Amino acid sequence: MVECVRDAAAGRRRIRVRGAGTVARPPSPEAIDLSLAGLSGLHDLRPGDLVATADAGTPLEHLAGALGAHGLRFPLRPPDPAWRGTVGAVFAAAADGLAAREGWRAGDVLLGARAVLGTGEAVAVGAGVLKSVAGFEVCRLLTGSRGTLAAITRVTFRVEAVPPASRTLLGTFAEAQDARRAIRAADALPMAPRALVGRAQAGDHRVLVLLEGPGAAVDAAATRLADHGLADCDPEVLAAWTREGCGDGWCTGPSSRGDPFATRRPDASDYRVDVLRGRFAAHVPQSRSSAPPNALFERVRAAFDPGGVYEAGRGYGAR
Amino acid sequence: MSRLRAVVPTDAVRALPDERRVYASDGQMLHPGVPDVVVLPRTTAEVVAVLRVAAELGAPVVPRGAGTGLSGGAVASHGGVLLGTSRMRGILALDPVERRARVQPGVVNADLGRAAARHGLRFAPDPSSQAACTVGGNVAENSGGPHTLRLGVTAHHVTGVVLVTSDAEIHRLGNCGDDDAPWSDALAALVVGSEGLFGVVTEIDVRLVPEPECVRTFLASYVSVEAAGRAVAAVMACGTVPAAVELMDALAVRAVESHARAGFPQDAGAVLLVELEGGREEVEAEEVPVLAALRSAGALEARRAVDDAERARMWKGRKEALGALGKICRAYYTHDGVVPVSRVPEALAAMSAIAARHGLRLASVSHAGDGNLHPLLLFDRADAEELARGAAAGREILEMCLALGGSLTGEHGVGSEKRELLAAQFDAPTRGLFERLREAFDPGRRMNPGKVFPDGAACGETGLAAGAKPARGWL
Numbered sequence: 001m002v003e004c005v006r007d008a009a010a011g012r013r014r015i016r017v018r019g020a021g022t023v024a025r026p027p028s029p030e031a032i033d034l035s036l037a038g039l040s041g042l043h044d045l046r047p048g049d050l051v052a053t054a055d056a057g058t059p060l061e062h063l064a065g066a067l068g069a070h071g072l073r074f075p076l077r078p079p080d081p082a083w084r085g086t087v088g089a090v091f092a093a094a095a096d097g098l099a100a101r102e103g104w105r106a107g108d109v110l111l112g113a114r115a116v117l118g119t120g121e122a123v124a125v126g127a128g129v130l131k132s133v134a135g136f137e138v139c140r141l142l143t144g145s146r147g148t149l150a151a152i153t154r155v156t157f158r159v160e161a162v163p164p165a166s167r168t169l170l171g172t173f174a175e176a177q178d179a180r181r182a183i184r185a186a187d188a189l190p191m192a193p194r195a196l197v198g199r200a201q202a203g204d205h206r207v208l209v210l211l212e213g214p215g216a217a218v219d220a221a222a223t224r225l226a227d228h229g230l231a232d233c234d235p236e237v238l239a240a241w242t243r244e245g246c247g248d249g250w251c252t253g254p255s256s257r258g259d260p261f262a263t264r265r266p267d268a269s270d271y272r273v274d275v276l277r278g279r280f281a282a283h284v285p286q287s288r289s290s291a292p293p294n295a296l297f298e299r300v301r302a303a304f305d306p307g308g309v310y311e312a313g314r315g316y317g318a319r
Numbered sequence: 320m321s322r323l324r325a326v327v328p329t330d331a332v333r334a335l336p337d338e339r340r341v342y343a344s345d346g347q348m349l350h351p352g353v354p355d356v357v358v359l360p361r362t363t364a365e366v367v368a369v370l371r372v373a374a375e376l377g378a379p380v381v382p383r384g385a386g387t388g389l390s391g392g393a394v395a396s397h398g399g400v401l402l403g404t405s406r407m408r409g410i411l412a413l414d415p416v417e418r419r420a421r422v423q424p425g426v427v428n429a430d431l432g433r434a435a436a437r438h439g440l441r442f443a444p445d446p447s448s449q450a451a452c453t454v455g456g457n458v459a460e461n462s463g464g465p466h467t468l469r470l471g472v473t474a475h476h477v478t479g480v481v482l483v484t485s486d487a488e489i490h491r492l493g494n495c496g497d498d499d500a501p502w503s504d505a506l507a508a509l510v511v512g513s514e515g516l517f518g519v520v521t522e523i524d525v526r527l528v529p530e531p532e533c534v535r536t537f538l539a540s541y542v543s544v545e546a547a548g549r550a551v552a553a554v555m556a557c558g559t560v561p562a563a564v565e566l567m568d569a570l571a572v573r574a575v576e577s578h579a580r581a582g583f584p585q586d587a588g589a590v591l592l593v594e595l596e597g598g599r600e601e602v603e604a605e606e607v608p609v610l611a612a613l614r615s616a617g618a619l620e621a622r623r624a625v626d627d628a629e630r631a632r633m634w635k636g637r638k639e640a641l642g643a644l645g646k647i648c649r650a651y652y653t654h655d656g657v658v659p660v661s662r663v664p665e666a667l668a669a670m671s672a673i674a675a676r677h678g679l680r681l682a683s684v685s686h687a688g689d690g691n692l693h694p695l696l697l698f699d700r701a702d703a704e705e706l707a708r709g710a711a712a713g714r715e716i717l718e719m720c721l722a723l724g725g726s727l728t729g730e731h732g733v734g735s736e737k738r739e740l741l742a743a744q745f746d747a748p749t750r751g752l753f754e755r756l757r758e759a760f761d762p763g764r765r766m767n768p769g770k771v772f773p774d775g776a777a778c779g780e781t782g783l784a785a786g787a788k789p790a791r792g793w794l
Contacts, residue, residue: 046659046661047556048552048555048556048659048660048661049555049659049660049661049690050555050560050660051659071558094501102528103443103470103471103475103476103526103528104471104475107508108471108474108475117748117752121748121751121752122748123746123748123749123752124745124746124749125745125749125752127657127725127726127744128659128724128725129657129658129659129689129690129724129725129726129729130657130660130689130690131463131467131472131657131686131689131690131691131726131729131730132657132725132726132727132728132729133460133461133472133512133726133728133729133730133731133732133733134726134727134728134733134737134741134744134745135733135741135744135745135749135753136509136512136513136753136756136757137461137474137508137509137511137512137513138509138752138753138756140474140505140508140509140511141505141506141508141509143505144501144504144505145505160560161558161559164558164604189598190531190532190533190597190598190599190601191597191598191600191601192529213597213598213601213604214600214601214604214605215604216600216603216604217597217598217600217601217604219600220598220600221598221600291500291503293500293502294490294502296484296488296490296506296759296760297502297503297505297506299759299760300506300509300756300759300760302755302759303752303755303756303758303759304752316501316502316505317500317501317502
């Protein structure tokens, strides 16, 4: 990897980094297509510490098997079971999915990372423990960078225990206001739902709630939500919604960014949540393109890749 | 001085020696540094004006909240301008529906908590100093606290900042910005934990979380810190993430009881404070395995707080532990190393051995659930030789934490205190990246010099731009 990057820099070539290619668009013709799929393997698993380290090209389905043997799982579920994405891509794309615990998105789950900068230098940021403030929060910057700052080669991340019980509830409503009432009820549960998603589709309004935790608590929550028209459904529905996005309907989910002090734009390109005000925005799982990076960000980018070896245009926008 | 007084109210400029000496130390009092001037702006505009003057004069700038930090991060070790945010204490907005607040950096953590509590919400980071520390300081250090085990540290709860860089430019990042831009969110996230090296944060957009329906607090006592450490590992392995798992050793417990009467057993070798929170059914279900885990490590006693009053006494005892220890010794040196949770027992034993080898008393007060240990080395500040032994013991403890796969600091920051050990945790290419990131925000390296990075080349480490006068030369 280091040699490849150094050769590219020396030859003024650009590199497009990808894992298994499930997220990335094809590289431009002149760029080197650098696949990290070969950097695969669970490097370290410490069940008692709730920490694991894996090479970036490790498929999530392989990770799931290794963690499952210890009653653990990866906290993010961006793929449906058929997705063959890599663990590195989850962080590189900030692919939180619809069932990320609030406050524990990809950038929060990633504890440490090794990466190769555009200079060809290999760095190791973060730490291998649940909590560290040594050094700057580079992991959070790498999360969502889509290989435009550095090539992530290894990740250390938090894992979690598989919950004792799980129920997926679905409600279908003819009227949006009834769907909103169901969403409010789920949002007010004492045990926070793991996923709370709404979707307008084919003339009706659907609300999906994922409850996880101790059995009695899950059942108690489900009973409360039954009064609001939510009933058990196939857990695959959440995976299907994740896979399909939300089409041209509205969707709520873990808020990637809230902005309470400005008017929300009901814009289809806007991935935001406004559950309790009853206004919704479409779910857009791909990289958002918006205002181009400013001079400060470009200086930050140059700290990683002064020569512009890694192809930009995704994640944080073009140079 | 006159240039500063021309841009901020006169009473915002403190230049007399006695006025400046008040700011010579923060919570880590071993290496004071008196600033050349103290400025206390009230607004972003005043911060911009101050930084513009400092830039014109090539002066270092040290941002400071309440000065409760424990790594020397808010000390003007190179003189210059100490920019205090104590007058920037407005809660600019609080939206209970969106569960968000926007605050100035000088808002005291506990004051934000009280404002949020009126709406059944709270700000999750709860350092033991929360009655005094500021949200701006929490952002600078990426502060934690006992309840961040389940809810996450400050970085999990900041969604935007307004940052004024050393060139007096305003950067509205994340939710504080106008653009829905991933790069802006990323920069906001990077600012958290930057220890004042990237600029002065003048507004912070934070996420608030709901107060739980049910809270249960447990106190367990053990014959030794090692046994308590094994209990910590057992609790964390039982499938539940508690809201908090706190450990105190015998010395800390005795100090707390003589000061706060928290009801801790004074004959125990160590106590654990474990808290569960969530929905009622959730907590009731989690209580059983957690109590079993506490007892599995040989608890002398494991009981639940019978009411809110007892719970409050327990937490008062824990949060006032450092203050209580200050009453039984002339000084103490607190460290902040982190180890993997499974190695907490081993680390606690190693810390005791290190302290003993250096002939020092050790008290241990720790956020043990995430492996964040706070060994307190007690010493006589008037005894230079004892101080030297304390420094040596502290360094060995941190090296031990790294050897066990941990980190130098879980929440106090590197500051000036631990900068010489940065190379022990990060290799040269990584440190080089950190340096370049710092320079991306502050090319002249005038923001909070002498922090995070070890002393190296002369001009760079004093934070002076090439050709600028030394800090004390501009007065």
